[in-house]
Amino acid sequence: MKLISIGELSKISGSTIRALRYYDDKGFLKPEYIDHETNYRYYSADQLGKLTVLQMCSEFGIPLKKLELFQDTGSNFDLSSMISEGEELLRNKLEELKVLEARMDSLKRSISNLQEKKSINSVYKNEYPERIVITITYDYVDPYSHSFSKMITDLYKKVRKYNLTALYNQGVIKVKDDRKDKMVGFIEVKKMTFTKEQNKHLVKLPAGNYQCELFEFEDFRSNFNLIWNQKVEEDELVICSDIFDSNFSKAVPYIEIQKLPLIEPLIIK
Structure with missing residues (x-):
C-alpha cells in the first residue's frame, strides 16, 4: 500500500x-x-x-x-445528519448576527442624534417612538452612584435569562406610584414577537413629544439636586438616559432627561 x-x-x-x-x-x-x-x-x-x-x-x-x-x-x-447539524448552527449564527446588527444600528442612531442635540443650549422637544424596556428596582437616590453599574449588570443578566436583545439605551425611570416617587433602572430591548413569559418583565414607554434637556455628565453630577431630585408630578414620566458620543472616553459622557405627561398611568414591573 x-x-x-x-x-x-x-x-x-x-x-x-x-x-x-x-x-x-x-x-x-x-x-x-x-x-x-x-x-x-x-x-x-x-x-x-x-x-x-x-x-x-x-x-x-x-x-x-x-x-x-x-x-x-x-x-x-451520515452526511445528511451532519448537514442538518450545520444548518442549525448557521441559523443560530445568523440570529446572532441580526442581534449584533440591531445593537450597532441602535448605537449609530444614538451617536448621530447626539450631534444635533449638542448644539442646543436649552430645553428642547424630541419625538420618541414607543420603546420596550426591561426594568429592575433601583432604590438609590443618586442614579449614578457606584450601585448603578451593578444594577446594569443585573439587568443584562435578565436580558440573557429571557432571551432578549439589549440596545444601547439605558438609565433610570421615575414615576409616581401610590403618591410616592418610584425609581427603576432600565435597558431598552429590540422589538420582536415576545412570548408571554417575556412580556411579564417588559414595560412599554409611550411614544410622544418628550421635553428633553441634555447634560454633560460632570454638569449633571455637580447640579444633581436641581436636575434629578425634583419631585415627579402626578401622571408624569421622567427618564434619565445615557447617551454615547462618537468621541468616547468616559462610561457615561452625556445624560438626557426626558419628561412626558402620561395620558394613563404607566405600570412599572
Missing part, C-alpha cells in the same frame, strides 16, 4: 500541515504510519475520505468532538 507524506496530503487536500498535526494530536485522524527516526507522518489514500469529513465539520462550524455522532460502527458517515 502506497503511503502519502503529510506534505503531499496537505497539497492534495488543501489542509495545512498544522491542521493535520492537530487532527493527529486530538485523535481525529491518526497517520497510517510514523517514521520514528524522522517523526514524519504518512497517510493512506483511504484516509482522504475522513479528512474530507473533518474539513466539512470545520467549514460548517461543527465541533470536531461531535464527529462520532455522524459515524457508524464502520467508517461510514
Whole structure:
C-alpha cells in the first residue's frame, strides 16, 4: 500500500500541515504510519475520505468532538445528519448576527442624534417612538452612584435569562406610584414577537413629544439636586438616559432627561 507524506496530503487536500498535526494530536485522524527516526507522518489514500469529513465539520462550524455522532460502527458517515447539524448552527449564527446588527444600528442612531442635540443650549422637544424596556428596582437616590453599574449588570443578566436583545439605551425611570416617587433602572430591548413569559418583565414607554434637556455628565453630577431630585408630578414620566458620543472616553459622557405627561398611568414591573 502506497503511503502519502503529510506534505503531499496537505497539497492534495488543501489542509495545512498544522491542521493535520492537530487532527493527529486530538485523535481525529491518526497517520497510517510514523517514521520514528524522522517523526514524519504518512497517510493512506483511504484516509482522504475522513479528512474530507473533518474539513466539512470545520467549514460548517461543527465541533470536531461531535464527529462520532455522524459515524457508524464502520467508517461510514451520515452526511445528511451532519448537514442538518450545520444548518442549525448557521441559523443560530445568523440570529446572532441580526442581534449584533440591531445593537450597532441602535448605537449609530444614538451617536448621530447626539450631534444635533449638542448644539442646543436649552430645553428642547424630541419625538420618541414607543420603546420596550426591561426594568429592575433601583432604590438609590443618586442614579449614578457606584450601585448603578451593578444594577446594569443585573439587568443584562435578565436580558440573557429571557432571551432578549439589549440596545444601547439605558438609565433610570421615575414615576409616581401610590403618591410616592418610584425609581427603576432600565435597558431598552429590540422589538420582536415576545412570548408571554417575556412580556411579564417588559414595560412599554409611550411614544410622544418628550421635553428633553441634555447634560454633560460632570454638569449633571455637580447640579444633581436641581436636575434629578425634583419631585415627579402626578401622571408624569421622567427618564434619565445615557447617551454615547462618537468621541468616547468616559462610561457615561452625556445624560438626557426626558419628561412626558402620561395620558394613563404607566405600570412599572
